[in-house]
Amino acid sequence: IVGPPGAGKSALLNYLAMHWMAVHRPRLFIIEKGGSFSLLGQHFEAQGLKVVRITIKPGADVSLPPFADALKLLDQEDRTRLAIDQVPELDAGQDDEASERDLMAELEIAARLMITGGEEREEARLTRADRQTIREAILLAARCVRRLGGEQVLVEDVANALDAIGMDESRPIDLRDNARKNAAAMRLFTDGLAGRLFNRPGSAPWPDADVTILDVGVLAGEGYQAELAVAYIGLMNRICAMAEARQYEQRMSIVATDESHVITRNPLLAPYLVGVVKMARKLGLWAWFATQNMADFPDAAARILNALEWWLCLAMPPDEIEQLARFRTLTDEQKGMLLSVQKRPGLYTEGVLLSKAMAPALFRNVVPPLALAFAQTEKEEKAARRAVMLELGCSELEAAYEIARRMQAQVSSSGTGRASA
Ligand SMILES: Nc1ncnc2c1ncn2[C@@H]1O[C@H](COP(=O)(O)OP(=O)(O)OP(=O)(O)O)[C@@H](O)[C@H]1O
Ligand SMILES: [Mg+2]
Known part of the structure; x- marks a missing residue:
């Protein structure tokens, strides 16, 4: 619409x-x-x-933990690919009947949203190698959580995994630097409001x-x-x-x-x-x-x-x-x-x-008036609804019913409009 x-x-x-x-x-x-x-x-x-x-x-x-499904990666590990170039982009010309959900690609997007906010400049900074590292960190975090008997991969698990990669001396220095920077960016989602929303296991x-x-x-x-x-x-x-x-x-x-x-x-x-x-x-x-x-x-x-x-x-x-x-x-x-x-x-x-x-x-x-009355969110509309509540001593819902009735009555009496429309 x-x-x-x-x-x-x-x-x-x-x-x-x-x-x-x-x-x-x-x-x-x-x-x-x-x-x-x-x-x-x-x-x-x-x-x-x-x-x-x-x-x-x-x-x-x-609580809306974005990596809640990451443990599933371990059950489909033979099908989970880290290399970006082997994985069709989610949006790259797949036909409408595209078969299986590409969980890793989805999780990578969630991680990138936290790291770059989706901002063009920041996204451009990420190299393929960085993105591969992000995928690796998600998988690493999932393994770690499973080993420790955890139930869900949290944002901090992925940030920790990125940090661990950042400390791995066998890797190129710029990749390690980026991994640590990306981990730091992700940690912004581990406390405050974002932490409550994203860094707690999903409630029931x-x-x-x-x-x-x-x-x-x-x-x-x-x-x-x-x-x-x-x-x-x-x-x-x-x-x-x-x-x-x-x-x-x-x-x-x-x-x-x-x-x-x-x-x-x-x-x-x-x-x-x-x-x-x-x-x-x-x-x-x-x-x-x-x-x-x-x-x-x-x-x-x-x-x-x-x-x-x-x-x-x-x-x-x-x-x-x-x-x-x-x-x-x-x-x-x-x-x-x-x-x-x-x-x-x-x-x-x-x-x-x-x-x-x-x-x-x-x-x-x-x-129909009823749907119009429900959708009234303008300031004056809310004030009018409040006035009806006070006038009739009724609930907000009953006031909306009343407003719908009045709308209908007004239109019926004017003889034009809705009926002929
Ligand atoms: N079909 C309709 N007939 C008569 N009035 C309508 C109709 N649809 C909407 N209105 C009136 O127009 C106003 C705006 O409607 P609504 O809030 O649904 O618009 P919107 O497109 O959702 O706007 P926004 O983008 O600001 O959310 C409301 O006062 C509503 O009662
Ligand atoms: Mg609207």
Whole structure:
């Protein structure tokens, strides 16, 4: 789902989530920032679904160890390759049916996120030999943890392994220097908020729920780019692990990421996500992304964007349409259609559906009042909801129901708009 700020992405996603639940009853995961789905969560709960909310904030007991799966490397050691040049890049032209998950490549990305933050300049500094050393350190850490009977590889285990390589006099001096520098960079993720998040064994698996709402909380703020990306990998790993454990069930899973431009602007995440999305569909896990600012997508994201089957483009201004054209060939007809969409505040928005499966279609997005009321996160909207709570002495959820009723009444009495739309 793409569209500029205020286009109605979160409202549409709220509506779609209600729809999915009513029709398919999937296991639903929503990754968001800023509480656009908390009322929806309360509503689902009131309807008898089991809802779990997890918010990343200082002091919260959330742990997302990025190397949690590293011990699995030891069980597939014959298939784990250290040499970068033998390993196809996760994003290098693999066909859509790419077979097995390349765990080592994923773990290397997590390590590089911590070492370079995904920053172009820092990434350029890493040589192939450095990357090979990082892989070696991950494997070394896994062996060490297994030998000592540990259950999970932590960030500090990998940093220690890098340091050990840095002290190995049989290796070239510049490689040793880099290994030690990289170890030091990784140690920034072993204490403070990052340490709590990433350097503790994963707490017990998340409770099995119908709906899990994950708010990236503080990590959406400035200065937490790398932490956010590492956390996203941790979240996705957990979601995939759950989907994998349940892949033989009839019930499908959906993971929707709102505001995904905040996350996907880190170029290292793109190749990771391509791997995940491809693997996910074999596990019956479907990924949705809602995003503004196509310009924020690094070119590296082209492959993930190409892999998407459905595009719902809401009220995009001309420059955003050009940005979209970076990733998707648009005919003049499609551009014309994208330019023609309208928005009538309070009534509807319009959009264009692009898909490989059918011809492009203009659609009018008439979100039911209930979904609109749940997605109200503007300051005035929150104030209005608070006023209703005070007026009726009711809960926030009941206030949202009331606001939806009033919206409906207003539109019905005006005689125009939603009904005829
Ligand atoms: N289909 C719709 N019909 C009428 N009003 C809508 C519709 N969709 C959204 N709105 C209204 O437009 C405003 C913005 O919607 P929303 O928060 O969903 O946008 P967004 O695209 O998620 O924005 P952002 O990028 O800032 O998160 C809200 O006040 C919402 O009630
Ligand atoms: Mg939004």
